[in-house]
Structure formats: structure tokens, C-alpha cells
Amino acid sequence: DAGVIQSPRHEVTEMGQEVTLRCKPISGHNSLFWYRQTMMRGLELLIYFNNNVPIDDSGMPEDRFSAKMPNASFSTLKIQPSEPRDSAVYFCASSPGQGTANEKLFFGSGTQLSVL
């Protein structure tokens, strides 16, 4: 079975440009998470969806960040306009249940974003 699929694997863009990261969760999984990984802050939860509905976006750094999940098999994370401090690895993860404390997460390979 395919795991969580993220695209692109690498994205290099210039400051001010719009960036869209994509994620296809594992089929049948009800919960989807976007995480950001940086050297300084480690892994941080940006947003959590359950059954395609955003439940908690308190981790989204600012209004430049937005995320959507139009259906159960696709999610996007958009940064507009991008800034150099957004450079990080962005991970998408899914889980089969309701995102409760005991669930293990299945991670994608991540998108390495570099904003010049």
C-alpha cells in the first residue's frame, strides 16, 4: 500500500513568491496533520484536520500560511508571500482514527523548502 505522498520533495523559491505544498494521505485515514521541522524549533504541529475539517490551526505561524483539505485524499499547505524564515522541512502525516493521543502517525517524506 502507498504511504503518505508529498510533493514536491524539494522547492526553491524567491522571497515573495507563493508556495504550495501537496499531500495525499493514506486511503481510509481520517486525520491529517501538517508539521514543520527546523533546527531551532524541532517538529511543530501547524494544523490538524479530521474528516477534512480543520480542527486546530493554532500552530500556523501567521496569516501568510493557509491549509485546505478539499477531500479525503488531498491537502495543500500554501505560503503567500513566502519569506526566508519559512525555509524548513514540511511534513504531512495521517492517522486512521480521530487523532487521539494513542494513535501512531504515518509521515510522508517531507518537502524541503528553501526561500531565497
Added chain:
Amino acid sequence: AQKVTQAQTEISVVEKEDVTLDCVYETRDTTYYLFWYKQPPSGELVFLIRRNSFDEQNEISGRYSWNFQKSTSSFNFTITASQVVDSAVYFCALNSGGSNYKLTFGKGTLLTVNP
């Protein structure tokens, strides 16, 4: 508030050595779950183990073993007879509360196993 501390930033060993990765956690909840994830050079995080706060039995899976001690709030991970393929970043994580979906990750430990 939840907190996970992995004091070892980097560890380097020679193949076949045993190595222990430390994890200390903080939570006020009595029900919580502890996890270990592995991040190999390919990038994706891979689930290794989950323990709940009511089960202090240590676990062994092949060369991997985990020591959970509530008295010291620790959940340490030992690799026996390490191999080059074990080289990765290892993350300890905590989630407390039944409906809480927020995993708190430690900063990770980079393990390098040299041939």
C-alpha cells in the same frame, strides 16, 4: 504543559556496539502515551513503538529494547549490536490526554553508526 527532553544531540558508535538513547518527559496528566520515531537519511519519520502510562513493562523487538520508568519520567531506547543501517535521527514524543492530538517531540538524537 508537555515537554520532552533528549539531552544527547549526537551519538557516534562503531558497528556492533550497544547504544542507549535517553528520553525524559514532563506531563501533569496521569494518562499519556510515549512514542519513538526514526528519521533515516531519506527523511520520513517512521513509527517504532508506543507505550501507555499504565504499562511499565519493558519491550524488546529484535535488537531494539525500550525501558519505561515512571519514577524517573524516562523512556530510554537501546539498540543492541548496532548496525550502519541504524544511523538516523531518533525522536522521542509524548501525547497526553485522551482526545489530545498534539504530539510533543523532543529535539531528536542523531545516531551515527560507523563501520
